Amino acid sequence: MTFKIITDSTADLDEKWAQSHDVEILGLHITLDGVVYETVGDKRLTSEVLLEQMKNGSKPTTSQINVGQFEEAFRRHAESGQAVLYLAFSSVLSGTYQSAVMAREMILEEYPEAVIEIVDTLAAAGGEGYLSILAAQARDEGKNLEETKAMIEDVLPRLRTYFLVDDLYHLMRGGRLSKGSAIIGSLVNIKPLLWLAADGKLLPIAKVRGRKKGMKEMLSLATQDLAHKTAIVAYSTDLDSAQTLKENLLENPMIDEVLIVPLGPVISTHVGPGTLAVFTIGKEAR
CATH class of the missing domain: 3.40.50.10440 (Dihydroxyacetone kinase; domain 1)
Known part of the structure; x- marks a missing residue:
């Protein structure tokens, strides 16, 4: 059954x-x-x-x-x-x-x-x-x-999860990130890049100056060691950037399908407006 x-x-x-x-x-x-x-x-x-x-x-x-x-x-x-x-x-x-x-x-x-x-x-x-x-x-x-x-x-x-957020304040407010880690989110034009580590914790991994550089870095990390040909892109408010991420992902010969999904209200509560995310599956455990 x-x-x-x-x-x-x-x-x-x-x-x-x-x-x-x-x-x-x-x-x-x-x-x-x-x-x-x-x-x-x-x-x-x-x-x-x-x-x-x-x-x-x-x-x-x-x-x-x-x-x-x-x-x-x-x-x-x-x-x-x-x-x-x-x-x-x-x-x-x-x-x-x-x-x-x-x-x-x-x-x-x-x-x-x-x-x-x-x-x-x-x-x-x-x-x-x-x-x-x-x-x-x-x-x-x-x-x-x-x-x-x-x-x-x-x-x-082996699931890879990367978030590029405009401001870490919302994650700090909801208790998903320490106040010390969130300070970088207040710096001018610094776009924090986070990932879900092997133990499930959401951690900052890079401080990138400018959104375009942040997107480029996120793509680089998400496309290493790929094992599945499908990727997922998620967004809150910025569909145009999500479309750009999709186009860039499809240039990779290891990817033949990219799904774009809006971040739901629960996740949006914690990451706020302007967030982008990429999800892929790698060959080795993260």
Whole structure:
């Protein structure tokens, strides 16, 4: 019997794509100007609205998926006898993964025969989305849950994640980066380049003067040691630069497909306007 793939709204997957590929998305929440918003469904907060409010001085915050949300989702599939593979937002960046683990233990007490597998992707945004896409492709090709999980666990250490941000203030405000590291984001025309390290921590790796140089450096790092022919480019507010990154990536003979996706509201809350990101898969663990 086939299995259900679940991920969360930090994967920045298109909801229509997710529905057509039988991928369930659970949503984190965002508090903006005192109002709590969903990040999945027809009433979800869009990145466009969020980023415009941030430009006007709003300081949104995010809330992890709680145990109750996971319990409801896992119970629904346990009752129907469907196995679940949940690909979780990095445990280093959110408590969402731990909530899922707690809910799994509770459901297994009620339904000992249920199959609920959880993978800490140590990824975010298009990287987490990339893994979700690969999982759906594997399932469609006939791989079972165990085979798909093993494939994802093989790929995730080789996932490359690079962010070029305009200002590190938002990451510092949300506790994803230390105040000391964020100081470089206030320097004139210095564009901080960050990456997700092997342990899932978001770390600054370069201080580049000017956006064009920052994009060039990010491309250089992201295209080393490539193992997959697909790359993902993500953006908040600057689609033109994302298109430029796509064109440059396609000049590389090792890449034959580039997906452009907008950064979702959860990730946008922490990186702010003007952010660009590139996600690729290498041959060796990062």
